[in-house]
Amino acid sequence: xQVYDVVIIxxxxxxxxxxxxxxxxxxxxxxxxxxxxxxxxxxxxxxxxAVFSKEDHWSSHYRDTMTAGCEYNNEQAVEYLVKRGPxxxxxxxxxxxxxDCNEHNEVLLGREGAHTCRxxxxxxxxxxxxxxxxFLYQQAHHYVDMIEYEKVQELIVTDGRCxxxxxxxxxxxxxAYYAQHVVLATGGCGALYSYTSNTPEAVGNGLSLAYRAGxxxxxxxxxxFHPTLLVQNGKAVGLVSEAxxxxxxxxxxxxxxxxxKGVHELEDLAPRDIVSREIYxxxxxxxxxxxxxxNVKNFTKRFPTITSLCRTHGxxxxxxxxPVMPGAHFHMGGVKVNMFGETNIQRLYAVGEAACSGVHxxxxxxxxxxxxxxxxxxxxxxxxxxxxxxxxxxxxxxVPFRQEVPLLPSKTxxxxxxxxxxxxxxxxxxxxxxxxxLEECLKEVEGNLLGYKHETIECIHMITAxxxxxxxxxxxxxSRGAHFRxxxxxxxxxxxxxxxxxxxxxxxxxxx
Ligand code: SIN
Numbered sequence: 268x269q270v271y272d273v274v275i276i277x278x279x280x281x282x283x284x285x286x287x288x289x290x291x292x293x294x295x296x297x298x299x300x301x302x303x304x305x306x307x308x309x310x311x312x313x314x315x316x317a318v319f320s321k322e323d324h325w326s327s328h329y330r331d332t333m334t335a336g337c338e339y340n341n342e343q344a345v346e347y348l349v350k351r352g353p354x355x356x357x358x359x360x361x362x363x364x365x366x367d368c369n370e371h372n373e374v375l376l377g378r379e380g381a382h383t384c385r386x387x388x389x390x391x392x393x394x395x396x397x398x399x400x401x402f403l404y405q406q407a408h409h410y411v412d413m414i415e416y417e418k419v420q421e422l423i424v425t426d427g428r429c430x431x432x433x434x435x436x437x438x439x440x441x442x443a444y445y446a447q448h449v450v451l452a453t454g455g456c457g458a459l460y461s462y463t464s465n466t467p468e469a470v471g472n473g474l475s476l477a478y479r480a481g482x483x484x485x486x487x488x489x490x491x492f493h494p495t496l497l498v499q500n501g502k503a504v505g506l507v508s509e510a511x512x513x514x515x516x517x518x519x520x521x522x523x524x525x526x527x528k529g530v531h532e533l534e535d536l537a538p539r540d541i542v543s544r545e546i547y548x549x550x551x552x553x554x555x556x557x558x559x560x561x562n563v564k565n566f567t568k569r570f571p572t573i574t575s576l577c578r579t580h581g582x583x584x585x586x587x588x589x590p591v592m593p594g595a596h597f598h599m600g601g602v603k604v605n606m607f608g609e610t611n612i613q614r615l616y617a618v619g620e621a622a623c624s625g626v627h628x629x630x631x632x633x634x635x636x637x638x639x640x641x642x643x644x645x646x647x648x649x650x651x652x653x654x655x656x657x658x659x660x661x662x663x664x665x666v667p668f669r670q671e672v673p674l675l676p677s678k679t680x681x682x683x684x685x686x687x688x689x690x691x692x693x694x695x696x697x698x699x700x701x702x703x704x705l706e707e708c709l710k711e712v713e714g715n716l717l718g719y720k721h722e723t724i725e726c727i728h729m730i731t732a733x734x735x736x737x738x739x740x741x742x743x744x745x746s747r748g749a750h751f752r753x754x755x756x757x758x759x760x761x762x763x764x765x766x767x768x769x770x771x772x773x774x775x776x777x778x779x
Contacts, residue, residue: 341625
């Protein structure tokens with residue numbers, strides 16, 4: 268039995284910020300189902316939004332965040348985010364974090380969709396997430412036991428308190444990690460969809476782990492689809508940052524006609540849901556859509572990651588046209604938390620994309636997610652630090668004898684169904700069909716997941732995450748932000764309240 272002060276599940280930016288902000292005398296284990304470098308944060312190209320210029324003000328960042336979120340955001344969380352963000356970034360810069368600067372050593376500020384001011388900080392051009400994670404890793408890894416390829420199967424919850432996790436390593440061996448505090452920093456769920464900017468591991472494990480343990484989930488229907496994923500042979504193969512449009516690129520069809528003119532006053536920098544739906548509509552009608560980069564100065568220097576992505580996939584940048592399509596990018600909903608990342612289960616926390624404090628509302632403002640990871644990672648660590656230790660009573664480890672493997676659909680099938688039934692445009696009939704299908708699959712699963720093979724457990728977590736998202740989307744009978752229902756095309760004030768999903772059915776519940 269292994270006992271720590273804090274177990275953090277995940278190894279992205281929010282995980283490292285939490286670890287970095289904890290007192291150095293705490294024992295910390297970081298468990299990750301892949302390598303330590305595999306996370307959505309490592310792929311983040313866009314940057315960090317923060318008020319740095321004299322012309323800008325926190326109230327303007329606040330307003331842009333609320334407008335993008337369709338006024339559905341938690342106002343207290345937004346105000347804290349935009350006020351604490353710049354001060355925290357200055358502190359990290361004083362410890363050695365470097366952002367891209369001009370020749371006078373002033374931080375360069377980029378612009379992205381729905382921001383009324385230049386306020387996006389970048390590092391390594393379009394490799395900001397990687398730069399931030401690497402920096403925090405350098406600061407904190409000496410104090411952390413990093414356990415890679417360790418898959419969390421279940422949270423251990425007794426008497427309403429989370430006391431640890433059960434895991435399986437790549438050799439199939441089971442372990443229990445006990446802790447005073449357990450932090451879900453498991454990232455997003457974009458890989459539940461066949462077209463995504465996310466790493467293939469991002470299938471919503473945090474949602475499933477939390478839900479199965481009895482934690483509340485909220486706003487799950489709000490999945491942001493990024494308008495511009497690079498397309499090769501009809502498949503999405505990576506992200507082409509919105510910063511490219513911020514530097515002057517425009518969306519065109521095969522005849523070179525601009526597609527966002529007349530659709531929204533911000534044209535190519537309109538909110539992502541609007542741009543994604545326009546591209547989706549046109550692609551459904553057989554059009555091919557491109558980003559024209561004719562007006563972007565020094566493209567290859569400014570966007571080295573995207574340049575290399577395009578070259579790897581045989582896109583000739585001399586033609587100045589990059590083929591694009593929309594795909595799942597970011598989850599605004601997640602495990603329901605307060606400002607300090609606390610869930611309804613004592614000593615279970617969630618942070619980063621796995622969590623939902625309501626800071627993003629119904630649609631996230633570009634480049635607010637790395638900021639969220641920093642600001643709320645710090646707050647989770649603060650709350651953990653304030654708490655007194657309590658004795659941990661180990662829970663007997665019982666592995667059920669599994670005679671039969673549940674009959675479950677393949678990962679590809681779930682991804683295709685999520686794309687077509689719970690995707691950019693949803694309807695009552697598509698969502699009902701998906702909920703029923705997933706409910707039937709989950710009836711095959713009994714009790715805790717110990718004793719199943721890793722592939723089966725991963726599939727159950729994936730189906731559970733898909734199920735709670737589809738169910739939430741079915742329950743929200745309106746269109747708001749990233750959630751678009753063709754049968755309820757308008758927003759409806761009556762429905763603006765939060766949709767909390769609680770574990771009620773016998774199917775997914777399990778008890779220690
Ligand atoms: C992008 O670079 O377009 C993505 C950035 C973000 O989602 O914040």
